[in-house]
Amino acid sequence: MPHNPFFSVVALLIKTLTLPNPNLISQLLLPLPLRYSPVTALNSLLRQLLRCGRFPQALALFSAALEAKTSPLDCFSFSIMIHGFCFSGQLRGALDLLTLFESRGGPPNVVMYTTLIDGCCKNGDLEEAERLFKRIGEVGLVPNELTYTVMINGYFRHGLQRHGFDLYNEMRGKGVLPNLYTYNSLIAECCRCRDLDRAFKLFDEMRESGVSHNVVTYNTLLGGLCREKRTTDALKLFDKMTKEGIRPNLITFNLLIDGYGKEGNMSKAMSTLDYMKVSGFLPNIVTYNMLINGFSQAGDLVGTANIYREMKERDLSPTKVTYTILIDAFARGNDMKRAFDVYYAMERAGKEVDVYTYGVLMRGLCEEGNLKDAWKLFESMSEKKQKPSNVIYDTMIYGHCKEGSSYRALRMGSCARQKLF
Numbered sequence: 001m002p003h004n005p006f007f008s009v010v011a012l013l014i015k016t017l018t019l020p021n022p023n024l025i026s027q028l029l030l031p032l033p034l035r036y037s038p039v040t041a042l043n044s045l046l047r048q049l050l051r052c053g054r055f056p057q058a059l060a061l062f063s064a065a066l067e068a069k070t071s072p073l074d075c076f077s078f079s080i081m082i083h084g085f086c087f088s089g090q091l092r093g094a095l096d097l098l099t100l101f102e103s104r105g106g107p108p109n110v111v112m113y114t115t116l117i118d119g120c121c122k123n124g125d126l127e128e129a130e131r132l133f134k135r136i137g138e139v140g141l142v143p144n145e146l147t148y149t150v151m152i153n154g155y156f157r158h159g160l161q162r163h164g165f166d167l168y169n170e171m172r173g174k175g176v177l178p179n180l181y182t183y184n185s186l187i188a189e190c191c192r193c194r195d196l197d198r199a200f201k202l203f204d205e206m207r208e209s210g211v212s213h214n215v216v217t218y219n220t221l222l223g224g225l226c227r228e229k230r231t232t233d234a235l236k237l238f239d240k241m242t243k244e245g246i247r248p249n250l251i252t253f254n255l256l257i258d259g260y261g262k263e264g265n266m267s268k269a270m271s272t273l274d275y276m277k278v279s280g281f282l283p284n285i286v287t288y289n290m291l292i293n294g295f296s297q298a299g300d301l302v303g304t305a306n307i308y309r310e311m312k313e314r315d316l317s318p319t320k321v322t323y324t325i326l327i328d329a330f331a332r333g334n335d336m337k338r339a340f341d342v343y344y345a346m347e348r349a350g351k352e353v354d355v356y357t358y359g360v361l362m363r364g365l366c367e368e369g370n371l372k373d374a375w376k377l378f379e380s381m382s383e384k385k386q387k388p389s390n391v392i393y394d395t396m397i398y399g400h401c402k403e404g405s406s407y408r409a410l411r412m413g414s415c416a417r418q419k420l421f
């Protein structure tokens, strides 16, 4: 076998790797001989290691190749590793790698900068991202649509909406065409700020620019509409989406169900659930939590109990959110027996009961005039090292007043003052 730096690197890799599964090595190497050239092979190995979440091993391999005099590294190897550093949150390493690449005389490319800017934005270092963005021009490169998109996203992420839109205008001014991801971020930002008119303008602009919508575009707008309780418009948009040949996903249905639930239109929420099932989607725990919440907000205890039963029949385990909503619903409906059944189930499931839920239960008991059990619950809170909130003290005071025991109410009040202030 002729001497080839690639093989010495792989030999080193095999020594360095501490993989739980030795088969992985052969799996990684299997596709390599097909497009054999030391550097492409090395790069593909690096990529695959990162894809398997093995950053340290990729770094070991990269360093070994760096130390070898006949190193087969190229700009892609550096790009891959810069991405790896950013992805594992080690921004410093990524920046050092760029410096190293430049000092070796390699002309940096815009992909490296884009990756780094994205990494900086996601790790909260907006200043560094801006510095890098400026530097692109200084080293004679031109930002592409992806570079602009990650920078715009960075601004949005940091609440700087104006900056983001200014950069978007700059981008268009320079003749860089926005792509699907650019539009999706802009639309999401508009929906977040409840500026649906602008969101829909961008949506229309996409068609004019020849950029196709995808399911994310539609889900973002559907969510925006449902949040504004505009379910009729949401349904129209849903029809438009299917006419455009875009398949809704689980999130689409959950958004619609939540929209109807928030509006209190439970018959429509339930028919959407049926439609979801016939379309081949299995409702998940989020779907059920939304339905349970809708029924309980509508004060429909029978509906709440039925949907809770269906959820359990489907072997979905209630989350803390599910329990909390249910306890809230039953306690507000003065069905304290059911509320406590859920409370015990929650404890059995090992879910932490929060102060809010304690408050809801105590309020229910006080409404019933059951001060004895309210006290028991109050005391069990301190056993569990839960600090009563002012709402809880208020509830207990309310309970005593309701019972006509002003003396106890006053004592509770002074107790609350001592604990809270």
Ligand SMILES: *[C@@H]1O[C@H](CO)[C@@H](O)[C@H](O)[C@H]1NC(C)=O
Residues within 6 Å of the ligand: 231, 232, 264, 265, 268
């Ligand atoms: C529920 O939504 C449907 C369709 O939008 C509507 O026709 C119906 O009147 C709504 N029902 C209630 C109770 O709001």
